[in-house]
Amino acid sequence: MRDPYSILVAGVGGQGNLVCGRIIAEAAVLQGLRPVVGDTFGASRRGGSVMTHIRIGKQDWGPLIPKGEVDVLLGFEPVEALRAAVKYAGERTVAIVSKMAIPPSNVTSGDLRYPAISDIAQGLESVCRSVHMLDTEQVLEDMGSTRVLNSFMIGALSSIEDVPLDSKNLRKAISNVLESEKDLAAFQKGAKAL
Template sequence: MQNPFNILIAGVGGQGNVTSGKILATAAQREGLRPVIGETFGASRRGGTVYTHVRIGDTDLGPLIPVGRLHVLLGLEPMETLRASLEFAGRNTIVIMSSVSIPPIGVHARTDEYPPVESIISSLEKMCARVHTVDSDSILRPINAIRSLNILLIGIMAGLGISPLGIESLRLAMLDILGPSDKNLQAFELGLSDNTG
């Protein structure tokens, strides 16, 4: 594993960003590693951009990922994934992103225009090593678990085998943080088997 291994979760307030950070850090602790989480949650309740930095290594680190040293970017929303990518991504970054957009308020007011998600994806492809997009609504709506998007993306990451966090550690960490939850477990399993990207 790259030491430290850096994961950034980017999304909009209310998407389970901070919870995802806790799950990844708990899984890292279960693996005997030393996690550090950096959160910006002042805006998390009011529809703003939220990033959670998760850094996993064998020594304690500062909470912010340096530019270019991002290994996995979990994108809960396309615009926020692009924003985070422009700030932190490098040649090695693997992006796992939901293609379901949440338009900022300026889009309704017509002061801003949300670009086509395809152009966001092609920009990400130019910047990063690999971009795995998922139409999360089509996967989560049938099991009535739209709010488990964060878990779906963690499941995809685990299924791709690109992080130092094992599937079993992640399952147990989810249990620690979320308690027993069938919907989350289902979302995780759907993520594990989603390698259509």
């Protein structure tokens, strides 16, 4: 495996970045590896951008991913995914991004327009190796809950070829942290999403 393997989770406060970091860290421990998870959540309660840096390896790595060194970017929100990618993505980065937008207050106020998703996808492609834009809204509607976005995205992560975490351990970590059948179903859906 690549050591460290670096996963960056980008989203908005309240979307569950912190839980996502906890699940992946737990899966890494189950795998016999050492995770380091760095959260930025100072202003997360107030609708701000939130990033979680996850490093997985045989030793402890720094809590911030160096620029360009992201292996997988999990984007829970399109603009936040692009913001994180511009800062941290590189030629190795596989971006998995939920298309569901959470418009910031300057958009809901009518002052700005939320960028077109196709423009964001193009922007991501210009800084990442590959980009998967996922139609999460439909999937989550089918499942009857937006709360399972975390498990769906982790499912998608599990299908990336060089991810050092077994599906078995990711599923077990989801069960340990969330204790929900719905989440395991969302994980399975995510695993087939790419």
